[in-house]
Amino acid sequence: MAEPDLFSTVNARAPQARILELRALIRHHNQLYYLNAAPEISDADYDALYRDLEILEAKHPEFHDPNSPTLRVGGAPIKGFQQIQHTVPMLSIDDVFELSPESLAKTGAARPELELIAFYQKLQKNLKRDEVTVTVEPKIDGVAVSLLYRGGKLVSAATRGDGQTGDDVTHNVRTIRSVPLDWHGAGGTIPSVLEIRGEIFMPNAAFAALNAERDDAGLPSFANPRNAAAGTLKQLDPGIVAKRPLAFLAHGLGAYDGEVLETEHHFHALLERLRIPHNQPLLTVATPEELLEAVATIKHLRTELDYATDGAVIKVLDRADRVRLGCTTRAPRWAAAYKFLPEQKETCLKAISIQVGRTGVLTPVAELTPVLISGSVVSRATLHNQDEIDRKKIQVGATVLVEKAGEIIPSIVKVTQVAPGVPVFSIFSQVGGKCPSCSGPISQEEGFVAWRCTNFQCPAQAVTRIYHFASRKALDLDGVGEVVADALVRHGHCATPLDLFGLTEMVLANLNLGSDDAPRRFGEKNAAKVLAALASAHSKPLWRWLYAMGIRQVGESAAKELSRLHRTLTDLSESPILAELLRDTRVDAKKKNDFLSPYGITGDVGPAVAQAVTAFFGSGAGRLVLARLLELGIDPESGDYRPMVTVGDRSSLPLSGKTFVITGTLSLDRDAMKAFIESNGGKVSGSVSAKTSYVLAGDGGGSKRASAEKIGVPVIDEAGLAALLRGN
Ligand code: IVH
Numbered sequence: 174m175a176e177p178d179l180f181s182t183v184n185a186r187a188p189q190a191r192i193l194e195l196r197a198l199i200r201h202h203n204q205l206y207y208l209n210a211a212p213e214i215s216d217a218d219y220d221a222l223y224r225d226l227e228i229l230e231a232k233h234p235e236f237h238d239p240n241s242p243t244l245r246v247g248g249a250p251i252k253g254f255q256q257i258q259h260t261v262p263m264l265s266i267d268d269v270f271e272l273s274p275e276s277l278a279k280t281g282a283a284r285p286e287l288e289l290i291a292f293y294q295k296l297q298k299n300l301k302r303d304e305v306t307v308t309v310e311p312k313i314d315g316v317a318v319s320l321l322y323r324g325g326k327l328v329s330a331a332t333r334g335d336g337q338t339g340d341d342v343t344h345n346v347r348t349i350r351s352v353p354l355d356w357h358g359a360g361g362t363i364p365s366v367l368e369i370r371g372e373i374f375m376p377n378a379a380f381a382a383l384n385a386e387r388d389d390a391g392l393p394s395f396a397n398p399r400n401a402a403a404g405t406l407k408q409l410d411p412g413i414v415a416k417r418p419l420a421f422l423a424h425g426l427g428a429y430d431g432e433v434l435e436t437e438h439h440f441h442a443l444l445e446r447l448r449i450p451h452n453q454p455l456l457t458v459a460t461p462e463e464l465l466e467a468v469a470t471i472k473h474l475r476t477e478l479d480y481a482t483d484g485a486v487i488k489v490l491d492r493a494d495r496v497r498l499g500c501t502t503r504a505p506r507w508a509a510a511y512k513f514l515p516e517q518k519e520t521c522l523k524a525i526s527i528q529v530g531r532t533g534v535l536t537p538v539a540e541l542t543p544v545l546i547s548g549s550v551v552s553r554a555t556l557h558n559q560d561e562i563d564r565k566k567i568q569v570g571a572t573v574l575v576e577k578a579g580e581i582i583p584s585i586v587k588v589t590q591v592a593p594g595v596p597v598f599s600i601f602s603q604v605g606g607k608c609p610s611c612s613g614p615i616s617q618e619e620g621f622v623a624w625r626c627t628n629f630q631c632p633a634q635a636v637t638r639i640y641h642f643a644s645r646k647a648l649d650l651d652g653v654g655e656v657v658a659d660a661l662v663r664h665g666h667c668a669t670p671l672d673l674f675g676l677t678e679m680v681l682a683n684l685n686l687g688s689d690d691a692p693r694r695f696g697e698k699n700a701a702k703v704l705a706a707l708a709s710a711h712s713k714p715l716w717r718w719l720y721a722m723g724i725r726q727v728g729e730s731a732a733k734e735l736s737r738l739h740r741t742l743t744d745l746s747e748s749p750i751l752a753e754l755l756r757d758t759r760v761d762a763k764k765k766n767d768f769l770s771p772y773g774i775t776g777d778v779g780p781a782v783a784q785a786v787t788a789f790f791g792s793g794a795g796r797l798v799l800a801r802l803l804e805l806g807i808d809p810e811s812g813d814y815r816p817m818v819t820v821g822d823r824s825s826l827p828l829s830g831k832t833f834v835i836t837g838t839l840s841l842d843r844d845a846m847k848a849f850i851e852s853n854g855g856k857v858s859g860s861v862s863a864k865t866s867y868v869l870a871g872d873g874g875g876s877k878r879a880s881a882e883k884i885g886v887p888v889i890d891e892a893g894l895a896a897l898l899r900g901n
Pocket of ligand 1: 311312313372
């Protein structure tokens with residue numbers, strides 16, 4: 174029990190003593206809460222201690238300590254990751270696999286643990302004795318990190334990287350509450366250097382909660398807890414990391430200077446004394462039979478663990494034996510990871526529902542008769558796309574084999590019993606060719622397997638569409654980013670981008686960008702800025718509006734070309750040019766060029782663009798957009814209407830007919846360089862292909878340069894560009 178006076182806000186004692194006392198107290202309660210899961214004080218009492226410390230630290234910056242518990246919320250964002258060289262390389266472990274029934278039948282092997290037994294026999298042979306004691310523990314499916322403590326303080330944390338050097342993630346690891354920042358209060362002698370290897374992971378329950386929250390906010394969800402942990406650790410802003418529930422468990426030792434550790438048990442006892450969370454249970458066995466039993470125990474137990482596991486790790490207990498066995502360049506000879514076969518169950522696929530994601534992708538989800546797999550009930554599994562459905566010949570009513578692998582996201586392995594007479598499922602027929610969320614048109618782009626809703630007003634895509642609409646290259650609505658778009662949709666003020674034009678200053682100013690618990694007002698100043706941006710959007714050129722509408726196939730270049738060929742949006746919506754282009758290509762592909770030439774249409778507007786634009790304005794959704802714009806008194810004008818530019822005119826420019834890909838750091842920024850090239854008749858595209866004439870490369874720019882070299886596209890620098898402009 175804590176003494177009552179420790180909670181008082183008024184304290185006359187010397188500030189330094191009180192600061193140290195509060196830090197010790199908070200550390201103590203953190204440990205009880207995060208490590209032992211046995212808190213002794215209420216959350217409110219804890220918060221009071223924490224606030225007292227924050228106030229005192231703010232008043233007395235002279236007592237700053239980077240390891241203060243208040244700094245767990247994360248410091249300032251960093252610009253990029255520094256590299257840290259590991260003092261002792263971070264090796265991997267060799268895998269041995271549990272054999273599937275099929276491979277048992279094929280090889281005639283006696284039992285699934287064959288490879289594990291062979292590993293144990295190799296240990297016996299190499300150590301030249303029968304009895305070899307090994308430990309068995311769960312294999313954590315997380316992100317490997319190395320924590321370095323010197324003089325009892327955490328000095329750095331690094332990811333594995335290539336095993337020799339990794340990313341410095343100290344700023345992020347500091348926010349993980351179960352990782353001690355120092356060893357205050359640890360008894361006995363403490364090592365002067367201790368490098369701890371372990372896994373950072375996101376507990377299953379926290380993972381599920383995070384994904385649910387992201388779903389609600391319209392953000393993409395993480396595929397599995399490992400990805401969630403890895404994605405979080407890669408954040409440059411530790412403030413974000415502090416809000417995500419990461420955890421850490423130690424399982425190995427790197428550099429070390431301290432009392433001799435004879436066995437794995439001594440190592441775990443040291444971790445316990447230093448209050449460093451360590452992997453458990455740690456089973457100890459000395460015969461092949463016991464080993465098989467221990468592995469079966471872990472396999473059974475893993476369904477109860479709060480983190481994802483895909484196997485058991487077996488290690489030689491005695492550290493002197495480990496030295497005798499040594500390592501290959503890749504992995505130690507004294508350890509193995511036994512990989513469990515993913516648990517699979519058969520169940521009935523009752524139905525397939527179609528979800529519309531925030532970018533309009535239609536995702537088929539299998540609705541299953543609930544079945545218990547690896548400790549949790551599975552009732553749904555994503556089918557990804559039509560290709561996967563076709564490949565696996567998925568039918569409604571079929572019996573399917575479902576697995577959860579090491580991850581907690583279930584997937585369908587195959588159909589085990591077909592539903593007689595039922596056709597393979599078709600996403601398109603299921604939704605009748607319309608978006609199930611808004612009945613807008615759907616399309617499947619060339620080269621992509623996904624069906625997508627192309628409706629600008631689709632409510633399922635509201636957040637993405639609004640912030641694209643407001644982005645710099647679109648209508649440049651300063652102040653409307655992802656957070657604001659999200660809040661506008663969440664609070665019901667906008668369902669489509671055009672709803673922005675109905676916003677009032679009061680609604681905007683009072684918009685809550687935070688949560689109910691921690692509200693954050695958008696404010697009058699920002700509101701005024703957004704309203705001004707919206708007012709000036711009325712007169713923005715047609716191409717920006719076209720690009721802002723996010724019509725498939727209409728990127729910046731196509732939008733500019735379309736707006737060169739049309740006077741207004743209304744003209745474009747009834748475009749004879751596009752109609753002709755479509756009709757013409759249907760009749761005769763060659764004739765297309767005869768038709769195109771009077772307009773000097775560049776490759777930016779081809780049949781695919783014509784098709785997409787025509788489909789958009791021909792759809793109910795497209796007509797609705799036109800009607801809304803009419804109501805708002807907006808009919809964007811081209812500002813660059815030059816429909817009859819001849820091929821001759823364009824080709825007189827020095828870079829005409831040439832397509833560039835820009836990469837690396839140049840003397841002009843990307844947009845300015847693009848504008849410069851375009852003003853000289855050239856085109857700029859985002860990726861290197863056979864159609865690329867030149868890659869213009871500055872410093873850096875590795876991957877595009879490499880692709881260019883691979884397919885034989887010349888790479889030039891700015892001097893090379895200057896030569897082209899001179900006509901050399
Ligand atoms: S011991 C020399 N124990 O799995 C490496 N590793 O696939 C000794 N891992 O590199 C590592 N759980 O990052 C060990 N209980 C555990 C583990 C574990 C997960 C990771 C570790 C290792 C990787 C190999």
